[in-house]
Amino acid sequence: MTWTPDVDLARTESATDALTSPEPPPFPTPPRWLVAIDVGGSGSRLVAVPLPAVPAPSADRPDADHPTDTPDEARHRTELTGRSVAIGPDGSDVADVVRDLCASFVVARTGPHGAPPVVAAAAVGATGLATLVPDPATVHAALRTSLGTGRTAVAADALTAHLGALGGRAGAVVAVGTGAIALGTDLRDVWRRTDGWGHLLGDLGSASWIGAHGLRAALAAHDGRATGGSRPLLAAARARFGPVPTWPAQLYTRADRAQVLGSFTPDVAAAAAAGDPASVQILTEAGRHLAETLAAALAPGLPPLAAATGGVLAAGPSLTGALARRFAALRPDAELVPSAGTPLDGALHLARLLTQGATSSTTDAPTPATPLVARAPWLSLGDEPPVPAPSTTTPITGDPT
């Protein structure tokens, strides 16, 4: 019932499935893995690929456009799905979601003689990290204790979306899922974030925003209001949620209200495709909002390059057309390019960048020209020394405050 925009169901394997799937073909020698995790409001995903025999890419030759282009990666790529993050009185439980996914990966890739997989680096992109997880150290600790590597990165999902969509290039990216947030950055000096304020304060044009406005149009028809009603949306909402008087109790007693709202977005998209004027209007407004969010993130000092990413963009041409037109009006100098990859691709890109400074028992990776630099609240780096064996349990992060 939730809106899972980026999940490619044809390629995604559930955690349970992975435990029972056939053993992958054996490596000549045990591989070292890159692990990437995307934790979102509508689910979480892990992808792991074996490190290629070729050197890791240098910072001036990003390969995020081709994240799975080596034969080993394509053959042994491991994908798992997990639950969505929950927001409670203590903030979000990203670390628990990460720990569960890592445990499933270790079980799935433990060798025939019980040897656990060797992980070279791991990176997490997490929703709400900028505002609701006060201390990324808990996520670093979850990665380190689960995977046995101190080479870890914890990023806001806005940054992994950016890395995935622009492949490491500077510019602005708006990520549209259950929520909506844009980040304009060159990964160095400029870091401008816009929106991402959650379903009550913003996330304008996101799935939760579209769904909420769709349900309001349904209720306007139900109440007989003079304006704003949509009988097709009322019929669709009754089909999805049952009798109207039950809707408040279904929504307000749940912790995942934004996801429940977002679950109605496919119905709005379908009604718009069938010509419902209220639905077309909602998607048009959503596109305009997203364009304003994106334009405001394209700060001075950044190249005029921008992209939008997220499955909500599939809601239809009403949304994407309005987004493109409004963005062109606001920033006629800028190029709006298609997204090159998903936030999970961006997290994998980030994990790969982590290995650039690593010494390795199997490869001699070059020292990077421009190493990753931590930047709160967007990017936090685990600084555990890879050699000798880690013994302390206190992580050292970039700037967790």
Added chain:
Amino acid sequence: MTWTPDVDLARTESATDALTSPEPPPFPTPPRWLVAIDVGGSGSRLVAVPLPAVPAPSADRPDADHPTDTPDEARHRTELTGRSVAIGPDGSDVADVVRDLCASFVVARTGPHGAPPVVAAAAVGATGLATLVPDPATVHAALRTSLGTGRTAVAADALTAHLGALGGRAGAVVAVGTGAIALGTDLRDVWRRTDGWGHLLGDLGSASWIGAHGLRAALAAHDGRATGGSRPLLAAARARFGPVPTWPAQLYTRADRAQVLGSFTPDVAAAAAAGDPASVQILTEAGRHLAETLAAALAPGLPPLAAATGGVLAAGPSLTGALARRFAALRPDAELVPSAGTPLDGALHLARLLTQGATSSTTDAPTPATPLVARAPWLSLGDEPPVPAPSTTTPITGDPT
């Protein structure tokens, strides 16, 4: 920090204060009390008045316009305030709020020899009753066990707002507090409700709606969006909530999100009064929404009579002007009258109506011409026989489903 629209602070006495205030002047004989309670999203209130020596009003001569017009009532009127209702996984906790207020009343009015007050009838108007309290029997039981009377009424706050605003006359009333709901009724055959769907699905034009839109305008200025920003609202929101990045954690981790949003409405009203165009626009839109809610509740079969009630109407002429203009455009045949009283007055009116069928040890009240009739989910009646003494603990309600 919450928006408490209807509370007259000059006249309201806190529960703690009541316990330490001077003993009221003694009655020649122990009085019989009418108790009325209003349970809302931003607080709860109890008012109790001694039954007048004159007969109770008949249904065709409502006296809600003058609820405290006898000398005894004015001298001995007791007012207490309590906490607001909380919405949890099991619905709202109206019964607990009612029990606490009743206990405070009994303590405050227990006689010098330890005799508890004798209650003739008690009525509750409660927020969310139509949707989030599946069984009003728990509220009847709280009244009966706390006050010792089986003559009880439990009503949705939309009904007590109606009774207070129109004094028992047929028509439509929109009640605007933290939420917004309208009810069109003749208390007999026509019962049309509009909006009241809560802060995520509706409550258009309410304090939570105005506050949320004000905070969005503040964040639009903070983000540098092309449209919709208000720097005065950004300054006001920083003064109230602190640094912008802390806002989501302050809001999304709380159970009373609608109240937190509504707490910003006075700032929007102040900014509008100072000429901020974005704030004026928000209040104007709120007024239009409220007019549509009210017009949709004025169903066929009702006289063309309507009123708006609630402290949010004090947000300024931008709101009330837009409400009046839009309502006149939608229903040029109808009269929009000033509200005659508050929802608490309406609950007291309801308690008074309950005594019309009662036999009494001190007065002989007439048999009513048109007795109250239960109507789910608006009005539920406790049917405990007043004579003999109640011994069962199972309440009989009108139609709790």
